[in-house]
Amino acid sequence: xxxxxxxxxxxxxxxxxxxxxxxxxxxxxxxxxxxxxxxxxxxxxxxxxxxxxxxxxxxxxxxxxxxxxxxxxxxxxxxxxxxxxxxxxxxxxxxxxxxxxxxxxxxxxxxxxxxxxxxxxxxxxxxxxxxxxxxxxxxxxxxxxxxxxx
Numbered sequence: 001x002x003x004x005x006x007x008x009x010x011x012x013x014x015x016x017x018x019x020x021x022x023x024x025x026x027x028x029x030x031x032x033x034x035x036x037x038x039x040x041x042x043x044x045x046x047x048x049x050x051x052x053x054x055x056x057x058x059x060x061x062x063x064x065x066x067x068x069x070x071x072x073x074x075x076x077x078x079x080x081x082x083x084x085x086x087x088x089x090x091x092x093x094x095x096x097x098x099x100x101x102x103x104x105x106x107x108x109x110x111x112x113x114x115x116x117x118x119x120x121x122x123x124x125x126x127x128x129x130x131x132x133x134x135x136x137x138x139x140x141x142x143x144x145x146x147x148x149x150x
Contacts, residue, residue, distance in 0.1 A: 018045050018057045028057035031081070033101070038076055038084030044104045052112030060106070
């Protein structure tokens with residue numbers, strides 16, 4: 001799980017893209033972050049590999065499944081892209097909510113030994129639970145395993 005360490009000031013609507021590579025680059029499609037009055041803070045980035053080579057980056061989202069039926073008026077569905085929090089509720093604007101962006105990274109495809117990478121299925125299954133603790137505790141372990149394959 002990647003998290004921003006500093007507050008990012010959102011003054012208008014905006015999107016973000018992920019980018020990797022030098023000679024042959026992969027770029028994700030744009031992902032909505034803010035509409036100017038709300039911010040989406042949770043994202044899952046899928047890195048798709050073929051024989052250990054990065055082929056594609058894309059954002060996996062559940063639309064607004066996690067906030068549908070929510071009675072909290074400060075959390076809304078933004079363009080069916082994700083659940084947004086009112087910017088006025090963010091700590092950077094005097095509110096009480098931590099609006100740091102969180103990006104869960106998952107893998108799909110095959111490594112250089114043709115072993116299947118399918119952690120994005122697990123992220124989908126675990127989405128109902130908080131993954132912050134899980135990812136922070138396993139960060140070093142995952143990094144070590146990742147380096148063995150690539």
